[in-house]
Amino acid sequence: MITLDQAKVMIDVARKTGREMGLKPLSVVVLDAGGHLLAFEREDGASPGRFEIARGKAYGAVMLGMPGSAQMARAEGQAYFMAAVNGAFGGKVVPVPGGVLVMQGDAVVGAVGVTGDTSENDAAAAVAGIEAAGFAAKA
Amino acid sequence: MITLDQAKVMIDVARKTGREMGLKPLSVVVLDAGGHLLAFEREDGASPGRFEIARGKAYGAVMLGMPGSAQMARAEGQAYFMAAVNGAFGGKVVPVPGGVLVMQGDAVVGAVGVTGDTSENDAAAAVAGIEAAGFAAKA
Amino acid sequence: MITLDQAKVMIDVARKTGREMGLKPLSVVVLDAGGHLLAFEREDGASPGRFEIARGKAYGAVMLGMPGSAQMARAEGQAYFMAAVNGAFGGKVVPVPGGVLVMQGDAVVGAVGVTGDTSENDAAAAVAGIEAAGFAAKA
Amino acid sequence: MITLDQAKVMIDVARKTGREMGLKPLSVVVLDAGGHLLAFEREDGASPGRFEIARGKAYGAVMLGMPGSAQMARAEGQAYFMAAVNGAFGGKVVPVPGGVLVMQGDAVVGAVGVTGDTSENDAAAAVAGIEAAGFAAKA
Numbered sequence: 001m002i003t004l005d006q007a008k009v010m011i012d013v014a015r016k017t018g019r020e021m022g023l024k025p026l027s028v029v030v031l032d033a034g035g036h037l038l039a040f041e042r043e044d045g046a047s048p049g050r051f052e053i054a055r056g057k058a059y060g061a062v063m064l065g066m067p068g069s070a071q072m073a074r075a076e077g078q079a080y081f082m083a084a085v086n087g088a089f090g091g092k093v094v095p096v097p098g099g100v101l102v103m104q105g106d107a108v109v110g111a112v113g114v115t116g117d118t119s120e121n122d123a124a125a126a127v128a129g130i131e132a133a134g135f136a137a138k139a
Numbered sequence: 140m141i142t143l144d145q146a147k148v149m150i151d152v153a154r155k156t157g158r159e160m161g162l163k164p165l166s167v168v169v170l171d172a173g174g175h176l177l178a179f180e181r182e183d184g185a186s187p188g189r190f191e192i193a194r195g196k197a198y199g200a201v202m203l204g205m206p207g208s209a210q211m212a213r214a215e216g217q218a219y220f221m222a223a224v225n226g227a228f229g230g231k232v233v234p235v236p237g238g239v240l241v242m243q244g245d246a247v248v249g250a251v252g253v254t255g256d257t258s259e260n261d262a263a264a265a266v267a268g269i270e271a272a273g274f275a276a277k278a
Numbered sequence: 279m280i281t282l283d284q285a286k287v288m289i290d291v292a293r294k295t296g297r298e299m300g301l302k303p304l305s306v307v308v309l310d311a312g313g314h315l316l317a318f319e320r321e322d323g324a325s326p327g328r329f330e331i332a333r334g335k336a337y338g339a340v341m342l343g344m345p346g347s348a349q350m351a352r353a354e355g356q357a358y359f360m361a362a363v364n365g366a367f368g369g370k371v372v373p374v375p376g377g378v379l380v381m382q383g384d385a386v387v388g389a390v391g392v393t394g395d396t397s398e399n400d401a402a403a404a405v406a407g408i409e410a411a412g413f414a415a416k417a
Numbered sequence: 418m419i420t421l422d423q424a425k426v427m428i429d430v431a432r433k434t435g436r437e438m439g440l441k442p443l444s445v446v447v448l449d450a451g452g453h454l455l456a457f458e459r460e461d462g463a464s465p466g467r468f469e470i471a472r473g474k475a476y477g478a479v480m481l482g483m484p485g486s487a488q489m490a491r492a493e494g495q496a497y498f499m500a501a502v503n504g505a506f507g508g509k510v511v512p513v514p515g516g517v518l519v520m521q522g523d524a525v526v527g528a529v530g531v532t533g534d535t536s537e538n539d540a541a542a543a544v545a546g547i548e549a550a551g552f553a554a555k556a
Contacts (some may be wrong), residue, residue: 003183037190040179044142047525048451049480051176052505075497083500091504095497173326173451202327219353219373222361225371227330229507247325281461315468318457322420329454 002032002102002110005041006133010102014129015043023117026125029054030102032110035062037132043116048138050115056094057122058113061101063089065108067138071095076083101138102130109135141171141241141249145272146178148243149251153268154182162256165264168193169241171249174201175214182255189254195233196261200240202228204247206277209264210234237261240277241269246273279312280380280388284411285317288380288390292407293321301395304403307332308380310388313340321394328393334372335400336391339379341367343386345416346401349373376400379416380408389412419449419460419519419527423550424456427529429520431546432460439535445541446471447519449527452479460533467532473511473541475530478518480506482525484555485540488512515539518555526552 002010007030018026025043027050032038035058042050061067064085066074075082075095086093097119102110112130114122123139130137141149146169157165164182166189171177174197181189200206203224205213214221214234225232236258241249251269253261262278269276280288285308296304305328310316313336320328332393339345342363344352353360353373364371375397380388390408392400400415407413419427424447440475442460444467452475459467478484481502483491492499492512503510505509512538520526529547531539540556547554 004180008180032187034187036187037179038181040176041143041147042177047480048171048173048175049483049506052480053502056501056505079497079500082497086501088503091501091507094497094501094505096501171451173449173453202330204325210531217374219357219360219362223334223364223369223372223374226364227329227334227372229369236349244361282458286458295490310465312465314465315457318454319421319425320455326449349489408502 002030002038009133010129011039013132014112014114014125015041017125017128018117018129021121021124023121023125026114027051027054028129029058029113030054030110031058031062033062033108035059037111044070046116053094053115053124056092056113057096057099057115059089060093060095060101061111062108063093067101068095068097068099068119069139071099072097074108098126100126100130103136103138105111141169141177143177147270149268150178150180151191153251153253153264154180156267157256158265160260160263162260162264165255166190166193167268168197168252169249170194170197170201171246172201172247174198177249183209183254192254193252195231195252196235196238197250198228199232199234200238200250201247202232206240207234207236207238207258208209208278210238211236222233236278237265239265239269240273245248279307280316282316287321287411288407289317291410292390292392292403294402295321295406296395297416299399299402301403303327304392304394305332306407307336307391308388309333309336309340311340311386312341313337316388324394331372331393332391333392334370334391335374335377336389337367338371339377339389340386341371345379346373346375346377346397349377350375363381375417378404378408379382381414381416419447419455421455428456428458428547428551430549431529431531431542432458434542434545435534438538438541440538440542443531443533444468444471445546446475446530447527448472448475448479450479450525452476455527463533470511471530473509473530474513474516474532475528476506477510477512478516478528479525484518485512485514485516485536486556488516488543489514514556515543517543517547520553520555546554
């Protein structure tokens with residue numbers, strides 16, 4: 001289980017990592033093991049729709065048990081399948097890196113979604129946040 | 140305009156107010172002037188669907204330019220109208236106190252939505268947060 | 279059929295009527311006989327969600343062939359029916375005055391939706407606009 | 418911020434540009450910084466679904482902070498990503514030229530969406546409208 005304090009560490013460190021890496025303004029969401037929102041922050045200067053993108057990355061990860069990189073691989077091999085999955089979840093699945101699973105041993109206890117820079121940089125920021133909160137990350 | 144730092148003050152003080160008042164675990168959202176998510180936190184022990192309720196309170200306030208108390212008055216007099224408004228906004232309007240407008244002079248610059256305790260207590264926590272960040276609140 | 283020039287007359291005169299009556303900022307939509315958007319204007323100072331309300335009033339009128347006043351009467355007698363109708367049309371039906379049919383003889387050629395003031399004043403502005411464009415109004 | 422008068426200048430000049438360039442009937446929408454409708458006009462002879470296309474172009478631009486041309490480039494390189502983004506925004510993102518950002522310095526204050534002719538011609542009409550109203554355009 002992820003506490004709110006832990007979720008806030010994830011967001012703080014993901015954002016700090018973004019500044020250290022010189023990334024564009026980031027938006028960071030933390031979802032629980034049921035895909036439900038624990039915490040979110042959108043940095044100044046980010047476009048207004050960033051919540052939907054950040055959540056989409058994290059939501060797909062939790063609901064499918066697959067991090068964004070694995071979803072992207074599937075999308076590149078079978079685009080229509082991931083399009084259908086998006087529809088099956090009411091449009092809430094965005095299958096690219098930056099959706100990172102939060103692991104406790106073998107169990108998925110939630111996911112972090114980051115958007116704002118390249119998908120790879122978004123994922124790096126998410127991983128930094130998750131590990132700073134004492135969890136293992138699966139990106 | 141509400142900065143992320145200001146939004147975080149709103150959430151911190153709303154939550155602190157909740158603890159001081161002895162309220163149940165709160166969930167607090169801050170939306171911008173277009174109804175888009177700036178920040179959110181859900182306290183430990185709150186039920187998983189609290190984001191949708193908090194956002195629904197704040198979203199209706201921004202989109203209609205009416206705080207939750209005014210929406211509730213309208214709903215009590217004309218329930219079918221507020222039900223239809225909920226539909227017109229894709230289900231995202233929850234017309235009860237706890238959706239509080241953030242005012243800068245005469246302009247609505249966003250809204251705070253709080254859920255977890257009674258609607259009146261939720262609204263009190265939201266007002267405290269908004270005022271602590273240097274804005275006027277319309278509850 | 280309503281031309282764009284006629285739709286713009288409807289909007290201009292509805293807005294001018296609102297100013298003459300001292301109403302709050304109005305939002306005015308004109309839909310064609312299929313319920314599709316021809317023209318819309320939202321006056322400065324109106325809340326951001328006014329399009330959805332204005333369209334909901336006009337859309338229900340066209341799709342049901344009933345002006346807002348008749349829909350409201352039905353809603354007051356049988357609220358669950360109008361709630362179900364709202365759902366059946368994807369949330370786009372707002373059953374109150376201010377949704378006014380545009381008539382050419384016995385044929386419905388479109389509808390005007392106005393929101394911003396009381397439902398009755400909204401409807402009066404809509405009627406003025408429709409008649410100024412040379413059509414009969416059914417409010 | 419875009420006033421209604423400025424939005425109407427954008428639409429008038431976009432339409433006039435279309436006639437001067439000999440384009441097909443145009444539909445033109447102006448959205449505010451939150452993606453909400455300020456004004457819309459559909460020229461006579463345009464098909465009934467043009468509002469949804471015009472809004473989709475402008476909505477994606479505002480919500481992602483990317484004009485239609487940049488969205489198209491992303492869609493051509495990674496089609497499944499833009500399809501997922503469309504889903505994340507409830508189907509309201511149409512990623513092609515003709516969705517043009519309205520800039521005030523570095524801030525996105527809204528977007529214009531034009532549809533009816535080729536995407537490139539649609540974008541040219543939008544740019545002309547935006548500039549005539551005294552703003553910078555990012556197409």
